[in-house]
Amino acid sequence: MEWITSLFNGTNMALAGAAFAVFGAGTGSAKGVGIAGEAAAGVLTEDPGKFGQTLLLQALPGTQGIYGLIIGFLILIKIGIVGGTPVELTTIQGLSLMVAGLPIGVVGFTSGIAQGRASAACMGIIAKRPEELGKAMMYPAMVETYAVLALLASFLMWLGIAI
Amino acid sequence: MRNLAKNIIKDTDYLYASARIKALEKNLLTRERMERMCEARTMEDTFKVLTECGWPEIPSASMADVEQILAQRRSETFAMLRSLAPDxxxxxxxxxxxxxxxxxxxxxxxxxxxxxxxxxxxxxxxxxxxxxxxxxxxxxxxxxxxxxxxxxxxxxxxxxxxxxxxxxxxxxxxxxxxxxxxxxxxxSGFLTGYIRLMIDGVNLRSAVRLRRMGKGSEILRFALVPGGNVSIMSLMHDISPDLIESVFASSSLSAAAGAGAAVLRGEGTLAIMDLACDDALIRYLKRAKYVAFGAETLIGYLAAQESELTAVRIIIAGRLAGLPSEMIIERLRDAYV
Structure with missing residues (x-):
């Protein structure tokens, strides 16, 4: 039973929260950027002059990974793993920090993929009407709203957890 | 379960292919480009529209050269699609x-x-x-x-x-x-739907043509192809204009059936019915244009390319035969783009 107590101690729980934020959002972004990249390669094969426009669209789903890293980093700072001395956490404190990593971890994963699909679909606009880049960027950019909201939720939780 | 899993088409498998096809679609002949080809003053101007769309130069204004270029385009399209298609x-x-x-x-x-x-x-x-x-x-x-x-x-x-x-x-x-x-x-439900609609078109054409030639129902039974949206049982009767119209009334071929019935009443021509059948197919295929990525994009493009080759053949043969542009335009099918 002792190993269970040490496994689920506060610090490990908080580390799991940081890992989940980075892993979930990072995987979402990796998949999203990959999806958009495949479509971008298709457009570029026929029209290499559209590199700039397609790169912009491909980059859009990349932000979730950054948001996940920010939350992960903030959790690590709070528990003293980065930039200080490690703090002894209660299980409840660790659990709270783990929960704080959930919004950006989950929403970062789903919105990264969704944004990648929207970006890939908008590559079709760039293929046919490159002058409409501004409008084409709006559709995938709308998905970003929810990643930002999740980042905000995770940040507010992190801010409110006293240790 | 394994067989079921094999049949699941993932649209993300078509990301590269679909985006490349979207880039190529802008070179397809639009209705406006086709009409420009028909109305061009000289054959050189007609061919110029094609070169603007990425076609190779046609060496001379002879049907033999045109057929050679058409065959080359067809083989290039299929070679590209074979390399692009995941299936x-x-x-x-x-x-x-x-x-x-x-x-x-x-x-x-x-x-x-x-x-x-x-x-x-x-x-x-x-x-x-x-x-x-x-x-x-x-x-x-x-x-x-x-x-x-x-x-x-x-x-x-x-x-x-x-x-x-x-x-x-x-x-x-x-x-x-x-x-x-x-x-x-x-x-792919889209591809199956396309084939079913083709079969309906074949059955409609056979029913009208055979009735017009005065052939009996025995040969019609042999000619009808099963598998369409419209049951062939409903056509295995004495074909009349009313029967043709009622059988196809609720299908995408209702306009073509109307043209077929008109042929049987002695009011229209088979060419109008054939054109209406082909237009119904193009209308169906146009749904693929609104699919961002997936097998539909490839299917729509392949069919559009074939229809474009037919359009080019009609235009150039018509122009070489000295037909007036309005007459050639009348014979053109709807364009995919």
């Missing part, structure tokens, strides 16, 4: 008609002893030389199974009846069955 069944469905056309021509030539060279099209799944060798040596192990299965039936039919039309009906039925089986095994 080879998509191009295969579109290549089957060349295989069956060659098979029909070669079987008829066997029966009559006439040289078939001018009619053969070396564009199918089975290279022409190989197909000829298979028939000569009666060795069908490398032939697609569905085709091999109808060779002896076709030979037998031709030797018994000496009627090449019956061979056409028999092989068409086998071809559409293979197309439908392939589309269903592939698992």
């Amino acid at each position: 080879q069944r998509i191009p295969a469905v579109f290549l089957m008609k060349y295989d069956y056309h060659n098979l029909k021509t070669l079987l008829k030539s066997e029966a009559t002893g006439e040289k078939p060279d001018a009619l053969l099209i070396d564009a199918g799944r089975v290279p022409l030389r190989q197909l000829m060798a298979m028939l000569r040596e009666n060795s069908f192990s490398d032939m697609p199974a569905a085709m091999a299965a109808v060779v002896s039936e076709g030979r037998d039919l031709l030797s018994r009846t000496r009627d090449p039309q019956l061979l056409d009906f028999s092989l068409d039925r086998a071809m559409y069955a293979e197309m439908l089986d392939t589309a269903e095994a592939f698992g």
Whole structure:
């Protein structure tokens, strides 16, 4: 039973929260950027002059990974793993920090993929009407709203957890 | 469960192919470009529209050169689609008609002893030389199974009846069955729907043509192809204009059926009905333009390319024959883009 107590101690729980934020959002972004990249390669094969426009669209789903890293980093700072001395956490404190990593971890994963699909679909606009880049960027950019909201939720939780 | 999993088409498998196709679609002939080709002052201006769309230069204004360029375009399109398609069944469905056309021509030539060279099209799944060798040596192990299965039936039919039309009906039925089986095994509802609509069009044309030629219901039963949206049972009666209109009333071919009924009433022409059938197919295919990525994009593009080749042939042949531009435009099918 002792190993269970040490496994689920506060610090490990908080580390799991940081890992989940980075892993979930990072995987979402990796998949999203990959999806958009495949479509971008298709457009570029026929029209290499559209590199700039397609790169912009491909980059859009990349932000979730950054948001996940920010939350992960903030959790690590709070528990003293980065930039200080490690703090002894209660299980409840660790659990709270783990929960704080959930919004950006989950929403970062789903919105990264969704944004990648929207970006890939908008590559079709760039293929046919490159002058409409501004409008084409709006559709995938709308998905970003929810990643930002999740980042905000995770940040507010992190801010409110006293240790 | 494993078979079911195999049939799931993931649209993300088509990301690269679909985006590349979208980039290529802007080079397809629009209705406006086709009309410009018809109305151009000289043949050079007509050809210029094609070169603007990425076509190679046509060396001279002769039908032989044009046919050579059309064959080259067709072979390039299929080669590209074969390299792009994650599943080879998509191009295969579109290549089957060349295989069956060659098979029909070669079987008829066997029966009559006439040289078939001018009619053969070396564009199918089975290279022409190989197909000829298979028939000569009666060795069908490398032939697609569905085709091999109808060779002896076709030979037998031709030797018994000496009627090449019956061979056409028999092989068409086998071809559409293979197309439908392939589309269903592939698992794309869009491709299956396209084949079903093609079958409906074939059945409508057969019913109207055979009735117009005064042929009986026995030959119509032989000509009708099962597998369409409209049950062939409903056409196995005495064909009348009213029957044609009512059977196809709720289908996408209602306008074509109206044109077919008009033919039977002596008010229209078969060309108008054929055009309406082809337009219904293009209308169906246009749904693919609104799919961002997936197998539909490839299917729509392949069909659009074939329709474009037909349009170019109609325009150039019409212009070489000295037809007025309005008459050529009338004969053009709706454009995919």
